[in-house]
Amino acid sequence: MGADSKARIREFVLDNIPETELADDDDIFERGLVRSMFVMQLVVFVEQEFGVQITGDDLRFDHFRSVDRVDELVARKLASV
Amino acid sequence: MLHGLTTDQRDNLLAFARFTDEHLLPHANTWDHQERLDDSIIAELAAAHRLVPTLPVEAGGTGMDAVTYGLLSEELGRGCGSVRNLVAVQGMVAHAILRWGSKTLADRWAPAIGTGSVIGSFALTEPEVGSDARNGTTTARRVLDGYEITGRKKWISFAQRAGVFLVFARLDDDPAAFIVERDSPGLSVSPINGLLGLRASELGEVHLDSVVVPESNLLSHGRLTFDLVATSSLDYGRYSTAYGSVGLAQGCLDASLEYARNRVQFDVPLAEHQLVQQALTEMVTSVEAARLLCRQAGQMRASSHRDAIRQTLIAKYFASRAGFEVAASAVQIHGANGVSADYPVQRYLRDAKIQEIIEGTSQIQQVQIADLTLART
Numbered sequence: 001m002g003a004d005s006k007a008r009i010r011e012f013v014l015d016n017i018p019e020t021e022l023a024d025d026d027d028i029f030e031r032g033l034v035r036s037m038f039v040m041q042l043v044v045f046v047e048q049e050f051g052v053q054i055t056g057d058d059l060r061f062d063h064f065r066s067v068d069r070v071d072e073l074v075a076r077k078l079a080s081v
Numbered sequence: 082m083l084h085g086l087t088t089d090q091r092d093n094l095l096a097f098a099r100f101t102d103e104h105l106l107p108h109a110n111t112w113d114h115q116e117r118l119d120d121s122i123i124a125e126l127a128a129a130h131r132l133v134p135t136l137p138v139e140a141g142g143t144g145m146d147a148v149t150y151g152l153l154s155e156e157l158g159r160g161c162g163s164v165r166n167l168v169a170v171q172g173m174v175a176h177a178i179l180r181w182g183s184k185t186l187a188d189r190w191a192p193a194i195g196t197g198s199v200i201g202s203f204a205l206t207e208p209e210v211g212s213d214a215r216n217g218t219t220t221a222r223r224v225l226d227g228y229e230i231t232g233r234k235k236w237i238s239f240a241q242r243a244g245v246f247l248v249f250a251r252l253d254d255d256p257a258a259f260i261v262e263r264d265s266p267g268l269s270v271s272p273i274n275g276l277l278g279l280r281a282s283e284l285g286e287v288h289l290d291s292v293v294v295p296e297s298n299l300l301s302h303g304r305l306t307f308d309l310v311a312t313s314s315l316d317y318g319r320y321s322t323a324y325g326s327v328g329l330a331q332g333c334l335d336a337s338l339e340y341a342r343n344r345v346q347f348d349v350p351l352a353e354h355q356l357v358q359q360a361l362t363e364m365v366t367s368v369e370a371a372r373l374l375c376r377q378a379g380q381m382r383a384s385s386h387r388d389a390i391r392q393t394l395i396a397k398y399f400a401s402r403a404g405f406e407v408a409a410s411a412v413q414i415h416g417a418n419g420v421s422a423d424y425p426v427q428r429y430l431r432d433a434k435i436q437e438i439i440e441g442t443s444q445i446q447q448v449q450i451a452d453l454t455l456a457r458t
Contacts, residue, residue, distance in 0.1 A: 012387065016456050035452050036215075039308040040316065041390055048385035056181040061304045 005050070005074060010067045012045045024067040039064055046070065052077035085376065086152075093149050097156035100129070105160025106332075106425070112281035113428050116274055117241075118163060127197025132168060133175045140179060140187075141195025147320070147382035151375055154321040158328025159335075162432035163281035165328070166439075167200075169321035170238050173314040174201030174247050178260065181310050182300045186260055190245060202243035203318075204234040204261075204287050205311060211236075212445050215307050219250040219289065221257055227295040228252065230259060233288055240270050240285030247300070248289065249311060256306040260298040267292040278431035279439075316390055319440040320382065323397035324375045326404035326436045330368045333404075333411035333429050337361060340415055351414065360414055364407045371400035391453045398446040401436040408433040 006024055014022055017033040028034055042064060043054045052074060063073040083091050104125060112118050126132050135150050136142025145153070157165035175194040179187045193199045210217045219232025230250050240246070246261045246268075261268060273284040301310045341352040341361065351357045374396040381389035408430040412419035419426050437443045 016453075018456055035449075035456065036308060037312060037390055037449065037453065039305060040312045041387065043309060043313075044385055044389060045387045048387065056183065056301065059181060059301050059303065059305045059309065061308075064305075 002071075006067055006071050008049060009046075009070050009074075012042070012049070013067060016041060022067065024071075026067070027065050029061075029065055042070065046074060050074045050078065052081070086148075090149055090152060094152045094156070097153050098159075100131075101156045101160035105157070105164055109161035109164075109281075110422060110425060110428055112161060112163060114280075114422065116276075116280045117283055118167065118281050122164060123167070123197055123200070126164070126168065130195075132197050133172045133195040135172055136175055136179065136191060136195045140175070140191040141193075148376070148379040151320065151324040151379040154324035155328040155331070155372070155375070158325030159332040160328070161281070162325060162329060162429075162435070163279050163283075165321065165325040166238055166279055166282045169318045169325070170203055171195075171201055172321070173203050173318050174245075176317060177203075177247055177258070177310055177314045178300065180313070181258075182260070183297065185297060186300060190260065194245070199244035200239055200242045202237050202240050202246045202287075203314060204237050204240070204246045204248045206234065206236050208233055208235045208286070212442060214249070214311070215256070217249060217251065219248070221250040221252040221259065223252075224293060226293050227297075228259060228293070228299060230261065230289045230292045230294065233286060235286045236273070237285050237287050238279075238282045240287050241272050241283035243270075246287060247314075248287075249306070252299075252302055255303050256311075257302040258300040258306050258310055259294050260300060261289070261292060261294055265292045265294065276435075278428075278433070278435040280431075315440050316393060319397045320375075320378060320393050322436055322440050323371075323378065323393065323400045326397070326400035326433070327368065327371045327375055329429050329433055329436070330364070330371060330400070330404045330407040333407045333426055334361075334364050334368050336424065336426050336429075337364065337411045337414045340418075357414060360410045364410050367403040367407050371396070371403045374399050391450065394441075394446055394450050394453070397440065398443060398450060401433070402443060404436055405430070405433040 010022060013028060019033055047053055063069055130143045134143045134145035137144050154165055157168055171194050175191045179191040194201045205214050207217050207219060221228045221230045230248060232250060244263045248259045248261045250257055267290040269288045270285040273286060341357055342350055344351045378392040378396040381392050411426040412430050415424055415426050418424050
């Protein structure tokens, strides 16, 4: 979507993982940085922050793997509103 | 208790309290003894749109906000833990289907559960898998007519009464969730009786012996089935359990205050004995503290605050433990009467232990709360 949205997503992810740096294409799950509740936290954040609703059609793990992927998901959701 | 609530929330709370006083407290010990809720109370909850009040109006709810739902859960918990559990489970199942299912599944099942025309059950745990629910062994495979599911689910609330089950299974070695109707060939339910607490929650073991469901009954498939679908449902249930524990503890406190005022020993009411006063002080402090944590979690949930999940865990952890301690004190204050079926406190004590186990044991929550807190920067 853009630098601003990516920055907001990155800030949230960094606030909830034990790391201080993260590239936008880093696979946060592959790096073992997150716990079982992280996706749920991420969805709550995305919905509140960007005013979109994540639904069953979005239930693909790939959508949540990295800052880039989450940003793409948000962009698609906003475009479909 | 009313401090900090809006006028609408206060009005709702008073209405919930009246419902509990009139429709739950007079019958809760009987339901506990008979290990079953009366059909009439479920009909009354449905008529009042309180089975899943958080659903949208068109789906049989009232669009109730999270704070008010918490107040309802507290009052149901004060009256009968199993009624509170029923309402929690209906919400877990209905919201999972509405949010994550296809439009066809959502249209078919969410209003049916919301209006009480069918009871839903959340079938996650298994005989060998409780806290480690991610690693269940119930399996599904593709067949000509859809999916064939085989396995066993245990400790399933209201399985005895349910008309539809949300069943978690493994499909192609990934988690999946299916809608399974009660009358599906190969599905049977064995009642689980003689439980310590929540005895009227009509628990059952669900046997799935090559149960075939249509392809359209697949709700979700893939890692997010556990990481999002199951966890979101458990989060919803955890909030209800947290507030229900506050209600349970308030019920214990109410009963103990009344008993202490009226029971005379050594020529004075119990309330004049300082050790009883000490116990009452510990109880009222625990109730108030647990309620404040629940209120904070509720306000965060209502505003979709990013820390709402962790705060709900904290509220459930604290409130369920406080509920058990308060219930134990209530029985102690009541002496021999405390273990009698003529008083409610023995039921509260038994139910309180269950609150420390469901939707995540206290030990699992000790790990989760620490993990989430350590991860924060």
